[in-house]
Amino acid sequence: MVQVMKPQRLLMATLLMVGCVDQTEMTESVNEAVPVKAKQESQDVPKKEDSAPVKKGEITQASIEQVFELKTQGRAVLIDTRPxxxxxxxxxxGAESFPLKEFTEIKGKLFERVKQVKSEGKTVIIYCANVKCxxxxxxxxxxxxxxxxxxVFxxxxxLWKEAGLD
Structure with missing residues (x-):
C-alpha cells in the first residue's frame, strides 16, 4: 500500500532533506568517539603574536536523558543549529536559534551568549535535526x-519530538 503524505508533512520532509549543511561531509566526524578534541589549528581564528594561544575546549555527547535532566533542572542552555x-x-x-548557515553573521552574538552561559556554570548543549545532520x-x-x-545532542x-517531549 502506498501512503500519501499530507502537504505539511511533505514540506517538512523536503525541508529536512535540504536543511543541513553538506550532510555527507560531516557524517563520519559526528560518529567519532567522545570526547572529541577540536582541531589544533584553526583558520577562522587568527593567532595573536603577543598572547598565549587559546586552550581548546572539549566536545562531549549528551544523551536524551541527560539533556532532559539538565534542561529540567535549569542547568543547560540548548542551541539549535538548524536553519x-x-x-x-x-x-x-527554551532552545535558542543560532543557525550554522548564518555563522559568519551570528558568531559574535553566539560567542557572547556561550560565554555568559558558561559564567553561570551551565552546560551548553548543541543540537540539529538528527544523527545524520x-x-x-x-x-x-x-x-x-x-x-x-x-x-552535542x-x-x-x-528524537526529542519522537519521545513526545515537544
Whole structure:
C-alpha cells in the first residue's frame, strides 16, 4: 500500500532533506568517539603574536536523558543549529536559534551568549535535526576552537519530538 503524505508533512520532509549543511561531509566526524578534541589549528581564528594561544575546549555527547535532566533542572542552555525556518516549525522548548548557515553573521552574538552561559556554570548543549545532520557537531567544533566546552545532542530535534517531549 502506498501512503500519501499530507502537504505539511511533505514540506517538512523536503525541508529536512535540504536543511543541513553538506550532510555527507560531516557524517563520519559526528560518529567519532567522545570526547572529541577540536582541531589544533584553526583558520577562522587568527593567532595573536603577543598572547598565549587559546586552550581548546572539549566536545562531549549528551544523551536524551541527560539533556532532559539538565534542561529540567535549569542547568543547560540548548542551541539549535538548524536553519531558522525549522526552528520556527518546532524546537526544544527554551532552545535558542543560532543557525550554522548564518555563522559568519551570528558568531559574535553566539560567542557572547556561550560565554555568559558558561559564567553561570551551565552546560551548553548543541543540537540539529538528527544523527545524520552534521550542523551541531560543526558548531561544537567552532565553539571548542574558541576554548568552550560543549555537549552535542546528536539525535536532535527528531528524537526529542519522537519521545513526545515537544
Amino acid at each position: 531558522s525556518i525549522f526552528f520556527a516549525l518546532g524546537h526544544i522548548d 552534521p550542523d551541531s557537531h560543526e558548531m561544537a567544533v567552532k565553539l571548542a576552537e574558541q576554548g568552550y566546552d560543549v555537549s 546528536k539525535e536532535g530535534w527528531e
